[in-house]
Amino acid sequence: MADLFWPGDERAGAHFTAEDFVGAMLTVEEDWLGQGLGLLVDAERLALDAEAGGNPVIPLVRLVREHAPEAHRGLTSQDVVDSALMRMSEAAVGSLLADLRSLIRRLADLAAAHRDTPMVARTLTQHAVPTTFGFRVAAWLTAVLDAEAQVDDLDFPDQLGGAAGTRAAMAELGVEVPAGVPRWHTTRASVTRLGDALVGCTDACARIANDVVTMSRPEIGELSEGTGGGSSTMPGKANPVLSVLVRRAALTTPQLAATLHLAAAQQVDDRADGAWHAEWATLRDLVRRTLTAASQTVDLVSGLVVHADRMAATLAAAGDTVLAEQRSMAAAAGHEPAASYLGDAVAYVDAVVAHARELVEEER
Structure with a gap:
């Protein structure tokens, strides 16, 4: 990921990109649920929806629960x-x-x-x-x-x-x-x-x-x-x-x-x-x-x-x-x-x- 404001940023690879963040959150939810979900989540869409609740987990959980209603319980x-x-x-x-x-x-x-x-x-x-x-x-x-x-x-x-x-x-x-x-x-x-x-x-x-x-x-x-x-x-x-x-x-x-x-x-x-x-x-x-x-x-x-x-x-x-x-x-x-x-x-x-x-x- 190149960044005109920070030349050389691509050296950091995919670490801490929006996609990396979404993937990590999904993995946490899957580990808690005890099963994989195989979801593909649009990071930009999630980011746009995150403002309403103040964090990206709220819209993510809505998506996850469409596939596994019991997901996120207790978290x-x-x-x-x-x-x-x-x-x-x-x-x-x-x-x-x-x-x-x-x-x-x-x-x-x-x-x-x-x-x-x-x-x-x-x-x-x-x-x-x-x-x-x-x-x-x-x-x-x-x-x-x-x-x-x-x-x-x-x-x-x-x-x-x-x-x-x-x-x-x-x-x-x-x-x-x-x-x-x-x-x-x-x-x-x-x-x-x-x-x-x-x-x-x-x-x-x-x-x-x-x-x-x-x-x-x-x-x-x-x-x-x-x-x-x-x-x-x-x-x-x-x-x-x-x-x-x-x-x-x-x-x-x-x-x-x-x-x-x-x-x-x-x-x-x-x-x-x-x-x-x-x-x-x-x-x-x-x-x-x-x-x-x-x-x-x-x-x-x-x-x-x-x-x-x-x-x-x-x-x-x-x-x-x-x-x-x-x-x-x-x-x-x-x-x-x-x-x-x-x-x-x-x-x-x-x-x-x-x-x-x-x-x-x-x-x-």
């Missing part, structure tokens, strides 16, 4: 929507984890390849001390590993509470609720945890994109995207388009997660009046933007061009200024400065790469 609309959202989220997270692990593999290879490639470290935009490009990549990799762990730890519970969470209708009907299925109508941690984990992914991806944008400036020229984007007016210009698009996602996803937290904080009574409704489109945008950004970051790292000669030249041009700290530390320790001032940077790279490779090997 409430929120049971169906929440369960559908979690099922869609679980499928989307599966795709996201695949991209994150692909990114981890590529970053591990890049860090290992450049563990000894010298460059100047920069702090507060200024030259600081010597470092290696492998060390910089290891920092990128650490952020992605943290994000992957947070995503991998998510769970996706169904919702079965009935009209007000008491399951009174289910009890009246003699329906036995499967063990371990929670009721969380007004306790939205499953949603906010998901939102936080997704934002952690775009944070980690933007960490990489920010460096690529900066280091690909012509006056620095230490990195460049494998296939730069063109310009509508300047032939031959190679813009770091993937990095720009990843940054775009990271500039918007925190606000989406904040909306999920605001909705959680605005829960009231035994089912909320509007806060629940605010989650659906917010979660859709957050999921799709995260999937798109992760996929773009895989391509960004896969095609990244490292200009080691420029890195070395910049470090050399910095001269003694990048060794000022070393001289003062050596004087304090009472010995001459060593030939290298990298501390345990190389050991750190090796440890992060080893951890990353162990993780992706376990997931195979």
Whole structure:
């Protein structure tokens, strides 16, 4: 599904599309009924009919009951929507984890390849001390590993509470609720945890994109995207388009997660009046933007061009200024400065790469 307002959105595939939502809701109804229905539902028609009742389940149930009059008994609309959202989220997270692990593999290879490639470290935009490009990549990799762990730890519970969470209708009907299925109508941690984990992914991806944008400036020229984007007016210009698009996602996803937290904080009574409704489109945008950004970051790292000669030249041009700290530390320790001032940077790279490779090997 292409989106002119969000170039690259098609990378998110069918996750959280209207059709995906309808399919997930139908599956929830079929699971509760205990039989398949084989219905084909027009998502656009359902969307048009949803306004009257405030959610798409009400018109969906009317259609379902034309084929199975006993369908939906004991459930409430929120049971169906929440369960559908979690099922869609679980499928989307599966795709996201695949991209994150692909990114981890590529970053591990890049860090290992450049563990000894010298460059100047920069702090507060200024030259600081010597470092290696492998060390910089290891920092990128650490952020992605943290994000992957947070995503991998998510769970996706169904919702079965009935009209007000008491399951009174289910009890009246003699329906036995499967063990371990929670009721969380007004306790939205499953949603906010998901939102936080997704934002952690775009944070980690933007960490990489920010460096690529900066280091690909012509006056620095230490990195460049494998296939730069063109310009509508300047032939031959190679813009770091993937990095720009990843940054775009990271500039918007925190606000989406904040909306999920605001909705959680605005829960009231035994089912909320509007806060629940605010989650659906917010979660859709957050999921799709995260999937798109992760996929773009895989391509960004896969095609990244490292200009080691420029890195070395910049470090050399910095001269003694990048060794000022070393001289003062050596004087304090009472010995001459060593030939290298990298501390345990190389050991750190090796440890992060080893951890990353162990993780992706376990997931195979």
